Amino acid sequence: xxxxxxxxxxxxxxxxxxxxxxxxxxxxxxxxxxxxxxxxxxxxxxxxxxxxxxxxxxxxxxxxxxxxxxxxxxxxxxxxxxxxxxxxxxxxxxxxxxxxxxxxxxxxxxxxxxxxxxxxxxxxxxxxxxxxxxxxxxxxxxxxxxxxxxxxxxxxxxxxxxxxxxxxxxxxxxxxxxxxxxxxxxxxxxxxxxxxxxxxxxxxxxxxxxxxxxxxxxxxxxxxxxxxxxxxxxxxxxxxxxxxxxxxxxxxxxxxxxxxxxxxxxxxxxxxxxxxxxxxxxxxxxxxxxxxxxxxxxxxxx
Amino acid sequence: xxxxxxxxxxxxxxxxxxxxxxxxxxxxxxxxxxxxxxxxxxxxxxxxxxxxxxxxxxxxxxxxxxxxxxxxxxxxxxxxxxxxxxxxxxxxxxxxxxxxxxxxxxxxxxxxxxxxxxxxxxxxxxxxxxxxxxxxxxxxxxxxxxxxxxxxxxxxxxxxxxxxxxxxxxxxxxxxxxxxxxxxxxxxxxxxxxxxxxxxxxxxxxxxxxxxxxxxxxxxxxxxxxxxxxxxxxxxxxxxxxxxxxxxxxxxxxxxxxxxxxxxxxxxxxxxxxxx
Numbered sequence: 001x002x003x004x005x006x007x008x009x010x011x012x013x014x015x016x017x018x019x020x021x022x023x024x025x026x027x028x029x030x031x032x033x034x035x036x037x038x039x040x041x042x043x044x045x046x047x048x049x050x051x052x053x054x055x056x057x058x059x060x061x062x063x064x065x066x067x068x069x070x071x072x073x074x075x076x077x078x079x080x081x082x083x084x085x086x087x088x089x090x091x092x093x094x095x096x097x098x099x100x101x102x103x104x105x106x107x108x109x110x111x112x113x114x115x116x117x118x119x120x121x122x123x124x125x126x127x128x129x130x131x132x133x134x135x136x137x138x139x140x141x142x143x144x145x146x147x148x149x150x151x152x153x154x155x156x157x158x159x160x161x162x163x164x165x166x167x168x169x170x171x172x173x174x175x176x177x178x179x180x181x182x183x184x185x186x187x188x189x190x191x192x193x194x195x196x197x198x199x200x201x202x203x204x205x206x207x208x209x210x211x212x213x214x215x216x217x218x219x220x221x222x223x224x225x226x227x228x229x230x231x232x233x234x235x236x237x238x239x240x241x242x243x244x245x246x247x248x249x250x251x252x253x254x255x256x257x258x259x260x261x262x263x264x265x266x267x268x269x270x271x272x273x274x275x276x277x278x279x280x281x282x283x284x285x286x287x288x289x290x291x292x293x294x295x296x297x298x299x300x301x302x
Numbered sequence: 303x304x305x306x307x308x309x310x311x312x313x314x315x316x317x318x319x320x321x322x323x324x325x326x327x328x329x330x331x332x333x334x335x336x337x338x339x340x341x342x343x344x345x346x347x348x349x350x351x352x353x354x355x356x357x358x359x360x361x362x363x364x365x366x367x368x369x370x371x372x373x374x375x376x377x378x379x380x381x382x383x384x385x386x387x388x389x390x391x392x393x394x395x396x397x398x399x400x401x402x403x404x405x406x407x408x409x410x411x412x413x414x415x416x417x418x419x420x421x422x423x424x425x426x427x428x429x430x431x432x433x434x435x436x437x438x439x440x441x442x443x444x445x446x447x448x449x450x451x452x453x454x455x456x457x458x459x460x461x462x463x464x465x466x467x468x469x470x471x472x473x474x475x476x477x478x479x480x481x482x483x484x485x486x487x488x489x490x491x492x493x494x495x496x497x498x499x500x501x502x503x504x505x506x507x508x509x510x511x512x513x514x515x516x517x518x519x520x521x522x523x524x525x526x527x528x529x530x531x532x533x534x535x536x537x538x539x540x541x542x543x544x545x546x547x548x549x550x551x552x553x554x555x556x557x558x559x560x561x562x563x564x565x566x567x568x569x570x571x572x573x574x575x576x577x578x
Contacts, residue, residue: 020400027391034447038424117324123556127526132327142343184572260423
């Protein structure tokens, strides 16, 4: 259809083009104004000395803010926390999400029940979910976990158990979303392929790895892309679990937020924000590369 | 026969695990919220004695009632605006040929992946100068922006499925364009629009970082950051029960929506995903 527009334009096509652009304009303008402009402003701020506590002392300082951030231990430590949290939660989510998707797809009864209960973690406010986990694990808040396990130390003070709690909270909250994305892919796998393989004597395990997974590869990559980018931005869960003070779990979003809005250093904070943005671009770029390859192998995709 | 029974038993067990895993944290919050203030820290799974004190106490706190009002108002207004803007764009994407279509879809995808922390600093500074800091529009604007991509994707997926020829058919049968739109197209488009509205509402209801950065008082602060400020007070008086009660209250609308519209939510999410 798009190719037909090569011929000289009729009044009708002209009117259609105009209407199309007019209908999209409000959404486009809003998106550009509210994300495009601020990100440029953030880049501009990141190249300046700009501290709200000293509003008169602003100056162009080039890449100094970036040098300060990148040579600080804190940035690398927080980046490490973020990467570990992202990798752990996304891998667990993929496994559990796949199991949940298979259950939703194949259950012989009670599909509505699974779907309804799985949507509760998806819909629940992240801060609320994080509180549920914090109030369960924190000894100080009277959680049942330390009481049941007779723990001496508060799990939310020791670093590794704080990590585990954060990962558990994230995985619990987002596995249903992952499962729903994967479910859409599962529905695209034709049943007759499975039937044919069954006739040829393939076990359920073989069919899963040889038929379902290869056919679902694009869906899996898209789901992983969405979730990785989302997990990398993790803020709410960590903020609640660390109660804003325990820095053993601090992520790059926390670092950006704290520098910007607690210490009010717009220059340094914006440098952190821009770096987070660049990380997201890199992750997205890597996936698109893989995705492009996956689609090419499939012969152009769906 | 035995095989079938084993399968039924296996599925039953698997489903029980899923349901318990999905609901347990919420039930724990519910149990906490029903404990009496002096037993709230006892670490027991179930309350020794039940009380609704936590609920009555949070509704006496101005910080909670105004936060609830702000959350509801801001989420509803953001939803209405985002759905209107997205419907216009999605209609154009689904039905019309025009330059810049791919650009718009690409830009939407980029924004869907955008880290909010990258713009809270600039927005904070801009809002202070524009007088939008700590106001309803100050939150409505970022919410509708960040939900537009999802809304556009889901709606254009739905709109593509609508048999638009019916509109012309109705007009041939003598309906006016307005009647054709109201009686034929609107009922067909409504489920998609409604689904999108639910997803947008969940996003706005859920947000924490914008609300934390761009509001500070009962003027516009929504529930998620307000729950945080219960903790601020808590260093001396453990408000665990109050937090749990507030958490349960903001979870109720979500549970109701999920119970009523689970089919739609699933359809919306998967439609958005396949197109994305």
